[in-house]
Amino acid sequence: MNPSHPEHDVRADLISYLDFHVEAGVDAALDEQPHDRFGEAEAAPQRELAPPRRAAPDDASPFRRELPSREAPPKEPPRTYGNAASAKPGEAADDARARAAQMQSLEELEALLRGFEGCGLRFTAKNLVFADGNPQARVMFVGEAPGADEDRIGKPFMGRSGQLLDRMMAAIGLDRTGAYITNVVPWRPPGNRNPTPQEIAICRPFIERQIELANPELLVCLGAPATQTLTGTKDGILKARGRFYPYRLSDGREIKALATLHPAYLLRQPVQKRLAWRDFRMLKAALDGGR
Template identity: 70%
Template sequence: MPMTSSADAQRDLIAYLDFHVESGVDLALDEAPHDRFQEADTPAPTLLRTAPARDAPVEAARRALPPRDAVSSREEAPPAPEKAPSPPRTYGQSASAKPEEAATDARARAREVGTLAELEALLADFDGCPLRFTAKNLAFSDGNPAAKLMFIGEAPGADEDRVGKPFMGRSGQLLDRMMAAIGLDRTMAYVANVVPWRPPGNREPTIQELAVCRPFLERQIELADPDIIVCLGNPATKAITGTKDGILKARGRFYPYAMSHRTVRALATLHPAYLLRQPMQKRLAWRDFRLLRAALDGKA
């Protein structure tokens, strides 16, 4: 039998780990593996006493009740002393803060920063969103912040979480090819996401997570000050335009986006990840990017 070289074993191990990462298994919950199929065949331990049979005498149930004098003694006992009031919480300093409180704190903090670098540093220390504690890295932005074109996606994936920048995986490679088709690259655009931290297992961000991150996104757009925003996918389109339409109905249209000092246009189109799953829809994205090119050239 031929012996497996260490290089082959390393390659097989990396492929095995990549398979689990692509499947969404990217967190170790225990040091030792568990055979859940074998555990399913093992009867669960009985933690509660067996309930009395339905035909048990009523007297047995009565004996389980406390005596009347015990009840009266509890009623006549002096009330327990009131607990000391909890110290006031500094909202946004703990992931246990209520979502609305964290969103309020995020809005106040976002208004205080004056540059994109300050905003990124603020997000790196902000712990009002629980996604920060499950993600490896903050994926704040990529590209040219001085560009007049800004792409906004949904949330980082596994590759983006490892690198710390948005659109670094297969979706990012497709986005680069889509931009190149109309004569653009990342030096000509600024790239960000609605949520800068990866949701566990690549799930969609929750309404609460979107609400907490929204003030930071709005401030990021204002500081970048693009002339045109491209919303990649349904979550970004709804967050930026406020439309209730699905992405297949909303795409291919410009929507007004109001900043504090001016209003710019936001174009809705399909997310590259969706196009990887539905390659036949690339024809629609091509129409949208041709419209984007015409808008950049002042013809639309």
């Protein structure tokens, strides 16, 4: 619409503009004047400790009365979010593993994650992104972490990469009724950054338990983070893809895990779709009993 048109809603455009930057991970606004952000952060607690200022009463006022003395309010302890802020390195992951092992169904595991405070990503994400598709399916797809669309909707692979994944599955006769889809990390990292090794370590017990409870015949690791987390390989995805790795469950059973390229990578590198097609043909052959 032409901005000069009388019906053009400038306010709606501004709100849409701000929403775009929020989704992109912008959390601070800059202006033309320089600011000492470190100095402001150090001075902030002193301002919080200062008692409220009162206007000096007029000595001549007939309404003046003596007020009881008030001490400065005690400093509040820093707010913590469970293990995310108070646990030592490794303790949050140990706590996650102990809790995940107690879950006897996918519903219990999802409820646990909704209340879990051991990963700081929970407090920056809008929604828990647990899974989509059919948990009784023979094949389970595992990606890295949700993006903006997934965070908004609360389901994995909902954006452009999800649409591409749907087309890739359709090419071998699959859809979301015949596949189970999830991520290693169930919360979106701010600004779509990569999850840190510590965040992956905390969330790893949950995806491992999710795989055990879903009990698929085949795993498909989408991208390097999922492949490295679940198979233990250190190879990059271009070297690791197109291979089946053994994935051992806690009861000693093994299932096959196929490494392939993440749909988001294929959107940036369309020429590599030929490699992904080879991998999906391997998946099709495995599902048909050819491997």
